[in-house]
Amino acid sequence: MPSVTIKRPVVLKAIVTEKLKKDMADEFEQRLAQADQEIEQIEEYKSRAYSELAKTDIQRAMAVRRQLEAHKRQKQQEKEEIARLAEEVHNLELGSEVVRDVLESTAEVKEGDNIREIRSMEILVRDDVVEAIRVSKEPPVVTLVTSEESAPSIERPPISLVD
Numbered sequence: 001m002p003s004v005t006i007k008r009p010v011v012l013k014a015i016v017t018e019k020l021k022k023d024m025a026d027e028f029e030q031r032l033a034q035a036d037q038e039i040e041q042i043e044e045y046k047s048r049a050y051s052e053l054a055k056t057d058i059q060r061a062m063a064v065r066r067q068l069e070a071h072k073r074q075k076q077q078e079k080e081e082i083a084r085l086a087e088e089v090h091n092l093e094l095g096s097e098v099v100r101d102v103l104e105s106t107a108e109v110k111e112g113d114n115i116r117e118i119r120s121m122e123i124l125v126r127d128d129v130v131e132a133i134r135v136s137k138e139p140p141v142v143t144l145v146t147s148e149e150s151a152p153s154i155e156r157p158p159i160s161l162v163d
Helices: 018-054 058-090 115-119
Strands: 003-015 097-110 121-126 129-135 141-143 153-155
Touching: 003 115, 018 058, 097 115, 097 121, 115 121
Parallel strands: 003 121
Antiparallel strands: 003 097, 121 129, 141 153
């Protein structure tokens, strides 16, 4: 019987435990500290670059300053999103499931196989120990590309804290 090997997304979900909540809170705390550090570096570079460039080319100095201000705003928005997610961690209900990542695996497909089951797998873990491998409730979304050079791509579901 002919078969083909395909790549497929596999959603990694975790059961919320006190350990997971602590790990996630620690991860967000580190990401917040990193965002603060990046914003501070942008501010330092902006001051230094502006004073140096202003001596020779004020228009270029203003352009660089605007670009760095835009980059700083982007980093501040990222920091706000991280802070929002960090707050959501505290509200997670113990025993609920959260999406942690989207991995990729291969699967062999043969005639007669249920393609929905093959394409829609998830792994469920509790405190980093696999508890179940199951067919996902929601299959991945496939976007068809009209270009002859491109193959269809798979949209990965966004990482969410609440299932």
